[in-house]
Amino acid sequence: MNITIVGAGATGGYFGARLAASGLNVTFLVREKRAAQLREKGLVIKSVVEDLTLATPQIAINAEDIPACDLVLLGLKNYQLAASLPQLKVLVNGGAKILPFLNGVEHFEILAKELGQENVLGGVCKIISTLDSEGTIHHTSKVHQIIFGELEPTGKEFCLGLEQAMAKANFKVKYTENILNEIWSKYAFITVFSGVTSAGDLTTDQIYAHEATVKVYRRSLEEMKGLADAYGVALSEEFVEQNVEGLPKYAKGSTSSMHQDMRKGLFLEVESLQGAAIRLAGRKNMELPTIETLYGLIKPYEMGSIG
Numbered sequence: 239m240n241i242t243i244v245g246a247g248a249t250g251g252y253f254g255a256r257l258a259a260s261g262l263n264v265t266f267l268v269r270e271k272r273a274a275q276l277r278e279k280g281l282v283i284k285s286v287v288e289d290l291t292l293a294t295p296q297i298a299i300n301a302e303d304i305p306a307c308d309l310v311l312l313g314l315k316n317y318q319l320a321a322s323l324p325q326l327k328v329l330v331n332g333g334a335k336i337l338p339f340l341n342g343v344e345h346f347e348i349l350a351k352e353l354g355q356e357n358v359l360g361g362v363c364k365i366i367s368t369l370d371s372e373g374t375i376h377h378t379s380k381v382h383q384i385i386f387g388e389l390e391p392t393g394k395e396f397c398l399g400l401e402q403a404m405a406k407a408n409f410k411v412k413y414t415e416n417i418l419n420e421i422w423s424k425y426a427f428i429t430v431f432s433g434v435t436s437a438g439d440l441t442t443d444q445i446y447a448h449e450a451t452v453k454v455y456r457r458s459l460e461e462m463k464g465l466a467d468a469y470g471v472a473l474s475e476e477f478v479e480q481n482v483e484g485l486p487k488y489a490k491g492s493t494s495s496m497h498q499d500m501r502k503g504l505f506l507e508v509e510s511l512q513g514a515a516i517r518l519a520g521r522k523n524m525e526l527p528t529i530e531t532l533y534g535l536i537k538p539y540e541m542g543s544i545g
């Protein structure tokens with residue numbers, strides 16, 4: 239199987255390197271700055287599971303230079319998606335299916351509209367990884383899993399083939415017939431987790447220490463569960479309580495990647511998480527007052543420091 243990774247960052251770079259190490263033909267479609275790093279240092283992963291360096295990863299700057307590609311793994315931030323669409327179109331026109339790992343749900347609609355519903359698969363990844371300024375990917379918890387499945391019945395056969403093709407890679411692979419449930423479950427959780435930590439400038443232990451703050455966390459989860467319901471996705475009955483009970487299980491000082499990005503003055507995915515929830519709720523004539531408050535408190539930081 240020929241795979242193109244679009245966005246060789248913390249997620250795309252990580253899973254792409256592991257797939258290449260398992261023997262698959264992987265090309266990293268990157269921009270100039272990342273290409274220079276990869277040429278100079280290779281693709282370097284420091285991982286709590288197993289370090290890995292691809293000394294000479296296959297790279298391309300233009301999609302036209304990639305001869306044959308069955309699958310594209312999309313590892314961009316949501317705010318980088320629009321600019322990548324022309325390259326994705328070239329790859330899809332060449333026969334590729336797109337498997338996105340972005341957090342959120344709106345990108346599936348954008349990709350389906352731009353590239354054709356039949357060319358887009360459903361996916362989420364579970365990992366905690368970051369890309370440092372030198373281009374090294376740091377994988378800091380033992381979790382490393384991709385979950386995928388078809389959004390259209392016609393995609394099932396391709397997904398089953400994909401599961402087999404990825405079986406030798408050093409990360410967990412799960413195919414599911416109910417990918418929408420995985421996508422929404424992750425989306426509902428991350429919208430709340432990133433929302434409360436970022437809006438409140440709080441770590442998980444700081445949230446858990448105050449009943450009033452746990453109440454905000456619980457209400458946000460309830461609102462997101464209601465939103466999923468409105469879109470025909472029944473999250474588990476335990477979704478809210480399990481996530482609340484999960485708060486004290488994080489190591490002291492734990493927080494979301496959005497909150498970490500906010501502290502560093504980086505761009506935030508607030509539009510595709512909290513903003514999207516408000517838009518989706520609007521389409522169903524629903525209101526999400528707690529999520530709306532979190533959104534309003536994070537929005538000023540969207541483009542980095544508010545200086």
Ligand SMILES: NC(=O)C1=CN([C@@H]2O[C@H](COP(=O)(O)OP(=O)(O)OC[C@H]3O[C@@H](n4cnc5c(N)ncnc54)[C@H](OP(=O)(O)O)[C@@H]3O)[C@@H](O)[C@H]2O)C=CC1
Pocket residue numbers: 244245246247248249250267268269270271272313314315316318321322339340341363364365366367368369495507
């Ligand atoms: N990291 C994590 O632990 C997790 C992240 N996610 C989600 O995964 C998604 C990706 O996040 P993450 O991997 O952390 O992000 P990163 O910022 O680490 O990686 C994104 C990469 O995409 C590259 N890129 C951007 N635009 C293009 C383009 N047009 N063509 C080629 N490359 C491009 C960037 O390179 P450059 O700008 O230098 O060109 C960068 O290397 C997000 O939606 C995130 O929420 C989900 C679960 C866990």
Ligand SMILES: CC(C)(CO)C(=O)C(=O)O
Pocket residue numbers: 363364365366428431432493494495496
């Ligand atoms: C919850 C976590 C750390 C891992 O999936 C994450 O995705 C995030 O904070 O953005």
